[in-house]
Amino acid sequence: xxxxxxxxxxxxxxxxxxxxxxxxxxxxxxxxxxxxxxxxxxxxxxxxxxxxxxxxxxxxxxxxxxxxxxxxxxxxxxxxxxxxxxxx
Numbered sequence: 001x002x003x004x005x006x007x008x009x010x011x012x013x014x015x016x017x018x019x020x021x022x023x024x025x026x027x028x029x030x031x032x033x034x035x036x037x038x039x040x041x042x043x044x045x046x047x048x049x050x051x052x053x054x055x056x057x058x059x060x061x062x063x064x065x066x067x068x069x070x071x072x073x074x075x076x077x078x079x080x081x082x083x084x085x086x087x088x
Contacts, residue, residue: 010084042077054083063088 041049048071056066069083 045073049078052080056083057085060085060087 041047051071052069054069059066064085064087067084067086069081071078072081073079
């Protein structure tokens with residue numbers, strides 16, 4: 001299987017996993033109280049959540065470097081972007 005096909009297959013699987021998890025994240029985030037001086041960690045832009053432990057899949061054949069996952073500010077909350085192998 002070509003590297004491009006593997007990459008697209010992995011990207012598709014990742015999209016499915018993230019799509020399935022998004023209703024859970026929205027539900028838990030929307031349950032947080034607002035307007036009382038309280039802000040939960042997922043909505044506090046000034047404080048990045050702690051790093052997550054990731055399972056690193058086996059390195060593909062060729063020259064690849066692991067790009068670790070990270071938190072990024074997405075609209076009004078922190079969102080996790082998982083790590084990936086990047087060809088160089």
